Amino acid sequence: EAGVVQSPRYKIIEKKQPVAFWCNPISGHNTLYWYLQNLGQGPELLIRYENEEAVDDSQLPKDRFSAERLKGVDSTLKIQPAELGDSAVYLCASSLVGLANEQFFGPGTRLTVL
Amino acid sequence: AQSVTQPDIHITVSEGASLELRCNYSYGATPYLFWYVQSPGQGLQLLLKYFSGDTLVQGIKGFEAEFKRSQSSFNLRKPSVHWSDAAEYFCAGLLSGGYNKLIFGAGTRLAVHP
Numbered sequence: 001e002a003g004v005v006q007s008p009r010y011k012i013i014e015k016k017q018p019v020a021f022w023c024n025p026i027s028g029h030n031t032l033y034w035y036l037q038n039l040g041q042g043p044e045l046l047i048r049y050e051n052e053e054a055v056d057d058s059q060l061p062k063d064r065f066s067a068e069r070l071k072g073v074d075s076t077l078k079i080q081p082a083e084l085g086d087s088a089v090y091l092c093a094s095s096l097v098g099l100a101n102e103q104f105f106g107p108g109t110r111l112t113v114l
Numbered sequence: 115a116q117s118v119t120q121p122d123i124h125i126t127v128s129e130g131a132s133l134e135l136r137c138n139y140s141y142g143a144t145p146y147l148f149w150y151v152q153s154p155g156q157g158l159q160l161l162l163k164y165f166s167g168d169t170l171v172q173g174i175k176g177f178e179a180e181f182k183r184s185q186s187s188f189n190l191r192k193p194s195v196h197w198s199d200a201a202e203y204f205c206a207g208l209l210s211g212g213y214n215k216l217i218f219g220a221g222t223r224l225a226v227h228p
């Protein structure tokens with residue numbers, strides 16, 4: 001069974017440019033998470049979806065970040081415009097719906113903003 | 115505030131030696147606790163989890179962890195380390211209150227000497 005798929009794996013952009021990351025969760029997983037991982041830190045949750053609904057987006061900087069999961073399957077995270085401080089790894093994870101179900105993580109997208 | 119702390123940023127052990135990675139938590143009620151491993155360029159993989167019951171938890175790859183309420187700790191152990199165990203290890207706790215949100219520690223990077 002395929003795991004969580006993310007693309008691209010690496011992205012280098014100049015500041016003020018837009019960027020988008022894509023995630024395809026494990027088949028059947030209703031819950032999808034986007035995490036931000038800064039260098040030398042643990043992941044921090046940006047947004048959590050249950051099916052199409054964003055049930056926790058309290059940590060998403062809504063002035064420049066947006067996310068969507070239109071059909072309740074794959075998801076896109078966008079930054080517009082990117083800033084130097086956005087350089088980090090963006091991780092996607094998925095799980096079955098319910099408390100404390102195991103979250104399966106994708107390999108992440110490493111973003112470098114110049 | 116609920117938090118997870120990993121006091122050791124970097125640990126080096128010799129192959130075949132025993133390993134203990136420390137994790138301390140700050141939670142009101144009995145927490146759900148996890149250990150994840152992240153190899154370079156890979157997503158996080160769940161090693162083990164503690165919800166309740168037996169305080170000694172067995173995981174994959176020969177790892178185990180012990181929950182000690184009196185010390186607010188959930189330390190990860192392995193009796194004999196292999197070179198392939200070199201990676202970053204993250205302790206995480208599940209935020210209570212129905213939020214289903216993982217709070218990660220900053221991670222401990224493990225290096226293994228031959």
